[in-house]
Amino acid sequence: MIDIAAASALAETQIVSQPLALKPKEFATISALAREEFGLELGKGKEQLVAARVGKLMRKLGFTIFRDYYQHVQGDRTGEALVELIDALTTNHTSFFRERAHFDFLVHRVFAEQQAPGPIRIWSAASSTGEEPYTIALTAREHLGVQSPVLPRILATDISTRVLETARKGIYKANRFENGLSPWLRKHLLRGEGRWEGWYRMRPEILGMVEFRRVNLIEPLPDIGRFTLIFCRNVMIYFSRETREQLVNRLAACLEPGGYLFVGHSESLTGMQHGLQQIQPAIYQKRGGKK
Structure with a gap:
């Protein structure tokens, strides 16, 4: 006998865990935001990297639709959503006595x-x-x-x-x-x-x-x-x-x-x-x- 509730939960997990597929317009939107707010350049060839990192952040925050996530970032008056985005898009690699x-x-x-x-x-x-x-x-x-x-x-x-x-x-x-x-x-x-x-x-x-x-x-x-x-x-x-x-x-x-x-x-x-x-x-x- 199939456990319908378990099957449904598994299906939802699989959907959520799938990599985010950013449309060209969505990638351009994130790129423009990163450039204007942080000076960060996200050129061609970084689409998959950006999609993976933004997708991970969206899943963490409970968003499944890019439009909803972007509205969240734009509407956050504290600026913390923007900070989370820059953290996701950049690599904070450092160490003691580096260079x-x-x-x-x-x-x-x-x-x-x-x-x-x-x-x-x-x-x-x-x-x-x-x-x-x-x-x-x-x-x-x-x-x-x-x-x-x-x-x-x-x-x-x-x-x-x-x-x-x-x-x-x-x-x-x-x-x-x-x-x-x-x-x-x-x-x-x-x-x-x-x-x-x-x-x-x-x-x-x-x-x-x-x-x-x-x-x-x-x-x-x-x-x-x-x-x-x-x-x-x-x-x-x-x-x-x-x-x-x-x-x-x-x-x-x-x-x-x-x-x-x-x-x-x-x-x-x-x-x-x-x-x-x-x-x-x-x-x-x-x-x-x-x-």
Whole structure:
């Protein structure tokens, strides 16, 4: 005897689990929204990727029709639906000490040359879940000393409130640290016990060095002052050339003369108009300071 209720539930599950098939007009709609709100370019060839990620998000939220989901995003005055969409469409891949050459430069050039009487200001402009700004803080405390008057104040920003909430907690699995935990690094972390075995938390003094704020980089920037160094790595790969150039000039305006901009090693400012000069791969300096 056939269990009609069970068969019906199975059929519904199969329908819901099927990949979303975005029509060309629907893909164009999502692409236009991503471009206008986030500067994200979704070109040809990404239709299946977008359909898979949007479809997964729709299923999570209980939508089966694209039109209904899009109306939900448009009608959400909190902006959280847009944030969920950008989270779904982009990859928040990061790790501690990612692109280690940048942190070597931070120690041997930026920290070594620092002559200011007060704290260095550093901006992590696409901080994701916090690994980058905390790496800066950990490196600074180790190489400058815990009592140094120039210990940096770090502004960490991201467009996603979800990743910012994770970052503020400062809690990470041990495998988030590349090449394991060296003895010098362990002293700056609190090791979890019991159900938190295998996890580490930043010590309060590390947490206190970082301020997290939500900032959309393609919008006019808030009044955040000037910085000795700005990290803006592996985010411009999602933007059009025009958007990248606009962003680089906004970032340059936030640098002190002689300040440094770090970009991802897969990113280049070649062909853009800006007031920066390249001094090493993926490292640029604002004119007016030391070379």
